[in-house]
Amino acid sequence: xxxxxxxxxxxxxxxxxxxxxxxxxxxxxxxxxxxxxxxxxxxxxxxxxxxxxxxxxxxxxxxxxxxxxxxxxxxxxxxxxxxxxxxxxxxxxxxxxxxxxxxxxxxxxxxxxxxxxxxxxxxxxxxxxxxxxxxxxxxxxxxxxxxxxxxxxxxxxxxxxxxxxxxxxxxxxxxxxxxxxxxxxxxxxxxxxxxxxxxxxxxxxxxxxxxxxxxxxxxxxxxxxxxxxxxxxxxxxxxxxxxxxxxxxxxxxxxxxxxxxxxxxxxxxxxxxxxxxxxxxxxxxxxxxxxxxxxxxxxxxxxxxxxxxxxxxxxxxxxxxxxxxxxxxxxxxxxxxxxxxxxxxxxxxxxxxxxxxxxxxxxxxxxxxxxxxxxxxxxxxxxxxxxxxxxxxxxxxxxxxxxxxxxxxxxxxxxxxxxxxxxxxxxxxxxxxxxxxxxxxxxxxxxxxxxxxxxxxxxxxxxxxxxxxxxxxxxxxxxxxxxxxxxxxxxxxxxxxxxxxxxxxxxxxxxxxxxxxxxxxxxxxxxxxxxxxxxxxxxxxxxxxxxxxxxxxxxxxxxxxxxxxxxxxxxxxxxxxxxxxxxxxxxxxxxxxxxxxxxxxxxxxxxxxxxxxxxxxxxxxxxxxx
Ligand code: ADP
Ligand code: MG
Numbered sequence: 001x002x003x004x005x006x007x008x009x010x011x012x013x014x015x016x017x018x019x020x021x022x023x024x025x026x027x028x029x030x031x032x033x034x035x036x037x038x039x040x041x042x043x044x045x046x047x048x049x050x051x052x053x054x055x056x057x058x059x060x061x062x063x064x065x066x067x068x069x070x071x072x073x074x075x076x077x078x079x080x081x082x083x084x085x086x087x088x089x090x091x092x093x094x095x096x097x098x099x100x101x102x103x104x105x106x107x108x109x110x111x112x113x114x115x116x117x118x119x120x121x122x123x124x125x126x127x128x129x130x131x132x133x134x135x136x137x138x139x140x141x142x143x144x145x146x147x148x149x150x151x152x153x154x155x156x157x158x159x160x161x162x163x164x165x166x167x168x169x170x171x172x173x174x175x176x177x178x179x180x181x182x183x184x185x186x187x188x189x190x191x192x193x194x195x196x197x198x199x200x201x202x203x204x205x206x207x208x209x210x211x212x213x214x215x216x217x218x219x220x221x222x223x224x225x226x227x228x229x230x231x232x233x234x235x236x237x238x239x240x241x242x243x244x245x246x247x248x249x250x251x252x253x254x255x256x257x258x259x260x261x262x263x264x265x266x267x268x269x270x271x272x273x274x275x276x277x278x279x280x281x282x283x284x285x286x287x288x289x290x291x292x293x294x295x296x297x298x299x300x301x302x303x304x305x306x307x308x309x310x311x312x313x314x315x316x317x318x319x320x321x322x323x324x325x326x327x328x329x330x331x332x333x334x335x336x337x338x339x340x341x342x343x344x345x346x347x348x349x350x351x352x353x354x355x356x357x358x359x360x361x362x363x364x365x366x367x368x369x370x371x372x373x374x375x376x377x378x379x380x381x382x383x384x385x386x387x388x389x390x391x392x393x394x395x396x397x398x399x400x401x402x403x404x405x406x407x408x409x410x411x412x413x414x415x416x417x418x419x420x421x422x423x424x425x426x427x428x429x430x431x432x433x434x435x436x437x438x439x440x441x442x443x444x445x446x447x448x449x450x451x452x453x454x455x456x457x458x459x460x461x462x463x464x465x466x467x468x469x470x471x472x473x474x475x476x477x478x479x480x481x482x483x484x485x486x487x488x489x490x491x492x493x494x495x496x497x498x499x500x501x502x503x504x505x506x507x508x509x510x511x512x513x514x515x516x517x518x519x520x521x522x523x524x525x526x527x528x529x530x531x532x533x534x535x536x537x538x539x540x541x542x543x544x545x546x547x548x549x550x551x552x553x554x555x556x557x558x559x560x561x562x563x564x565x566x567x568x569x570x571x572x573x574x575x576x577x578x579x580x581x582x583x584x585x586x587x588x589x590x591x592x593x594x595x596x597x598x599x600x601x602x603x604x605x606x607x608x609x610x611x612x613x614x615x616x617x618x619x620x621x622x623x624x625x626x
Contacts, residue, residue, distance in 0.1 A: 005165035010156075011097040014129070018158045021132050029184065032134050033193065034200035035127030036079050036176055038243065040066045041204045043083025043174060045293040047145055050084060052292075052321040057145045058085075059172035065207045068197075072188040075180045082173040085144040091154045091164060095140060098126055127243070131176070132158035134184035139177040143170035203240040205291065220291045222265035222312045226253050238267045242284060242310040246270035249362055251311075252347045256339070260332070264340055266311035272365045274308075283307045287327070288314040300327045301337055303380075305373035306344070308366055313340060338379060345383040352387065352402075360400060363389050371451050375458045385462050388455070390419075393434070394443045397425055401445070403462045410465070411442055413478035417462060419445035420470035421453050421542035421600070431598050432531035433470040436524035440477060444470060453540045469540040471599060473533040473560050475524065493566040496574055501565045504574045508563070511588045517558040525564035530591050532559045532599040541599040548602065556601060561592055583618065586611055 010018065044064050051057055062082040069078050086094060131138050136157060143151040151170035156162035178187070186192050190211050197208055197215045208216045221229060221237045238248040248267040255263045266285065273281055284307065287298040291314065295301075301313050315336055327333050352359040363370075367389065374384040389400035394409070406417060418437065422428035428446050429438075437444040447453055456467040468475065496504065501521050509519040517535050525531060534540065539547075539557060547554040563570050569591075576584040593608045 003166055005163050007161050007163045008092065008096060009161050013098045014096065015160060017098065017126060017129055018132055021129050022158055029133050030196045031200070032130040033187070033196045034243070035130045036178075037066060037197070037201045037204060037208060039128060040079060040081035040083060040174065041201075041206055042296065043081050043085070044206045045296070046084040047082070047173075048292055049294065050145055053323065054145075056147050057172070058143065058147050058149070059145075062172055065209060066204070067209045067212075068193055069211065070188040070190055070193060072185070075185050075188050077178045077180060077187050077193070078175060079178075080173065080175040082171065085149070085173050086140075086142040086152075087144045087146065087149050088152050088164065090144070091140065091142060091152055095128060095154055096162060129158075131178055134180055134187055135178045136181050137179040139179075140174060141167050141170055141177070142174040143172050145172055200240065203237050220288075220312075220314070222253070222263050222314055223291065229253075234267075237265070238269075238310065241286070241312065242267065242269060244269060244310070248310075249365065250351070250358065252344055254343055254347075256343075260336060260339060261316045262336065262339065263314045264312065264343075266309050266313075266340075266344060268362060268366065269308060269310060272308065272368075275365070275368070281307050284310040286312055287318075287333075288312060289318040289320050290314065290316050292320060294318060294320070294322060295324060295327055298327070300330075300333050301340065303337065303341060303373065303377055305369050305377060306341065308369055309344075341380055342383065345380060345387065348387055349383070360389070363387075363400070368449070368451070371449070371455045374455045375451065381459065385459050390452070391425060391446045391448070392443055393429075393437060393446070406443060406445065407463050407465060409443065411478050414442060416466045416468045416476060417445070418442065418468055418470050418475075419447050419452075419456055421447045421540060423600075424448065432525060432528035432595070435526040435528065436475075436477060437470065439526055440480060442477060447542070450542065450546045453542045454546075457538055457540070457543065469534070471531075471533050471541050473520070473535045473562070477524070495566040496571055500574055504565075504570070504577070505563060507577060508561070508588050511585050512561065512592055514558070515592065516561045518560045520560055520562050522562035522564050525562065525567070527567075528564060528598075529567040529569040530561055530563045530595045532595045532601065533562055535560045541601055545600050545602075559599070559601075561595060563591075586615060590615060
């Protein structure tokens with residue numbers, strides 16, 4: 001035991017965070033109490049769980065509760081819990097550093113944009129520090145449940161350092177004494193405290209006593225019947241378990257007896273924190289067994305791509321005294337995970353059918369997570385595929401289509417699902433890949449997120465139909481109908497004669513050398529002179545772009561250049577080759593670069609710019625000469 005008080009510096013990140021907390025003017029100060037109570041409740045939950053596993057615990061008979069008292073003469077507020085407590089080491093680590101990487105991201109953001117909502121503090125594992133919004137000094141007296149531990153007092157005024165000193169005679173758990181700032185004396189008032197508890201902490205599953213009187217309604221909402229719960233209660237419960245301020249988008253409450261006894265209450269939040277720039281979220285669903293917390297924010301109970309969900313899963317089939325480590329490879333937990341995930345996906349499917357607008361809102365906010373699931377989770381791949389939504393050539397801008405709808409309205413003779421990636425609807429619709437789909441009136445899905453092509457190539461097929469990117473060289477589009485064939489034959493744009501076209505493309509391949517695998521005569525281009533297509537393999541140009549961006553070593557695979565032999569530019573090129581081969585070669589290089597740009601692929605900009613100036617110069621010259 002360290003017998004003298006020691007003073008220690010806060011970790012640099014904590015100092016910055018405290019500075020923000022103390023000087024933040026915009027804040028809803030009440031939330032500090034919610035954070036301290038939530039920590040007390042966590043400590044009690046952890047103790048309850050510990051007690052099931054350890055032989056000996058300190059103060060074994062202390063009742064599990066939170067007691068709050070105020071002193072309006074000293075202007076102090078004291079929150080006492082009989083939870084797990086903290087050792088010397090834990091005080092130092094938990095209240096002197098920020099352990100979480102996600103939290104570091106949060107508060108860096110907070111520092112950058114002062115106005116960012118400090119109310120979010122609890123969601124990022126730094127809630128304790130909120131006490132300094134109202135405190136000139138905070139004292140934390142704590143005694144761990146471990147029998148051989150000693151008691152300590154941690155104290156700080158929140159500016160740079162804290163002091164740790166031994167403290168004898170403590171009971172198990174933690175007592176937090178908040179010495180209130182002059183402008184925060186209102187928190188030394190029982191009525192204020194009761195009001196805040198009712199507002200934020202009503203669902204804490206241990207009694208909270210203020211002046212000896214129980215204030216909260218202790219209840220496990222998920223164990224009640226759906227019909228007995230009001231919408232308001234769901235919302236309040238969501239705000240409580242998620243430490244959140246937004247309204248949930250929806251909730252999913254279900255219970256089952258077979259194959260496993262499950263009660264689950266899951267919430268889809270109103271906002272997607274990852275999209276708002278807060279870094280990767282931690283899981284938000286906790287695992288219970290008969291209302292006893294087994295693992296808070298469990299990584300095991302749902303797949304990672306459902307990390308945006310908040311809520312509770314309770315199964316009485318779990319052994320109560322299972323350890324954290326054992327959860328990881330417990331077959332029962334794996335089974336629970338599968339069942340709950342399937343049920344949640346079914347819930348989404350029903351929502352998509354019965355409340356399409358609600359589902360679309362979900363999709364725009366959280367669709368990215370389902371896409372992540374579709375690329376990583378084989379077990380639920382088929383169900384996920386049905387939930388995907390995209391724009392397509394047959395939707396209005398901003399409106400979405402499902403793969404099932406696409407398949408339903410496929411043309412006769414069409415047996416593949418087509419998609420094409422591009423930065424926007426407009427870019428896709430003016431690009432070369434779209435031309436043949438437009439002409440033949442074949443629907444094509446627009447994949448506008450970088451992840452989309454990975455999703456499709458991972459799916460491979462849907463409903464027995466292959467998913468094919470429109471930049472593939474070997475498209476098997478339905479045969480053109482008679483009308484189209486006639487239109488083509490009577491069109492004024494006569495293609496080059498076959499032998500001339502053959503010689504031209506052969507020469508173009510020689511000019512481009514290793515840059516292309518093949519130069520081919522296109523059967524699908526209408527308005528563009530040329531385009532890049534992928535001869536084989538698995539990668540679309542969009543995927544290659546992503547891989548190149550994440551890994552400079554990635555070698556872009558060899559492409560085919562398809563040329564449109566009815567296009568005036570190509571026809572003139574055949575002619576130019578015999579008159580001025582040097583210039584014609586320049587044109588070929590330029591056509592290739594342009595096609596690469598349209599495919600969204602990298603080119604060497606310097607030589608391209610130089611060459612295009614040469615071509616322009618020549619064009620101007622010939623203008624002069626005419
Ligand atoms: P979070 O609760 O999200 O982990 P906090 O900043 O609120 O973040 O608390 C930091 C840590 O301090 C907690 O994880 C816990 O280990 C410890 N702690 C805080 N309050 C208590 C308490 N009353 N009893 C035991 N441990 C506590
Ligand atoms: Mg906390």
